[in-house]
Amino acid sequence: MAVTALAAAVVAGVAAPAGAAAAGQQSRPELQEAIQTFVDIGFAGMHLRVHDQRGEWVGSAGVRKLGDAAKPPVNGRFRIGSNTKTFVATVVLQLVAEGKIGLDTPVHGYLPEFALDRRITVRMLLQHTSGVFNHTGDYYNGTAMPGLPSTGEEWVDNRFRTYQPDELVRFALSKPALFTPGTDWNYSNTNYTLAARLIEKVTGRSYAEEMQRRILRPLRLWGTVVPGAWSGIPGPHAHGYYRYQDDGQPKTVDVTRQNPSLLFAAGDMISTTEDLHTFFSALLGGKLLPAPLLAEMRTPHPKSGFGLGLRVQDASPNCGGTLFFHNGSTIGYGALMYSTPDGSKTLTxxxxxxxxxxxxxxxxxxxxxxxxxxxFCGGAVRGQSG
Incomplete structure (x- = not known):
């Protein structure tokens, strides 16, 4: 995760006291100390939710807003960045299960208007092996390649601009492919913008509507929204800030409000730690996909550790052997989502x-x-950071 990256229905909610812990939960000072570490290195705030054999633990550290002593609300909503991709990949794979999409079928047949390389398959989009340029900017083989405004003063000045999904795709396709499809790996937000357009084409419904119909309503994820071009965050939330150089001088701006359409289906969703837990636990527990497709999703590419919309991380046997995760960031906000293979122990x-x-x-x-x-290791073993 990095600090920089690359109208919705307002969900009503009653805020718990900022930083309030779950009633009756066990004291776990080691977890409180761990999240305080993030504040100590410079983050404004953090809130954490853990589900394991000891039950649920929630807590927060830092501040909800600069200049305000209140801690971040533990039921707060936030921008989840690229964790959006795991949701989108799940919907695509549900459509594969229904026979409406072929996982190894060329995308061109579904979206001929983009004149994609006919070798790019649906699997390649989800696994980031398509070779399509990342519309928010790329870095490949040691070369930095600028994209649409996604950092610095240029992003600040454009942070309320509305982008259309096809505009993002066509910008990316105006750049040369980074490699022959399927021959290498490179993380590209455009892959998931294309995946969402694929969802829309085969269902006849918007990506937001299909997400509601297939995942958010069935799992009762009432704190999760697909905001489109709406710049706000509904309900209780902490503020996010961006520090950048303005005429050579450091400047900090509150970026809580920002138009997320630049990251359409690649990093635009808003959620809560409780909803992320419910979603990821259900996904890995086999409640959202048939076993063969869940196995495909969990199979990592040898170069990257990415499966189809999630990442795979080997851990010490003392930590459960394997962790599945997808972290995310957009300017001002970061999100963590980790689980053991069966979904029984999660960190969001x-x-x-x-x-x-x-x-x-x-x-x-x-x-x-x-x-x-x-x-995941009970404090006993130093694991990988991913």
Missing amino acids: ASITSGDADIDLVADYPKALDKLLNEV
């Missing part, structure tokens, strides 16, 4: 950035490693 969290420069190369991985160690 929201992180907000503030007015500090954070070392994402050294300090952030150490903080994440400490948290994963406490949750």
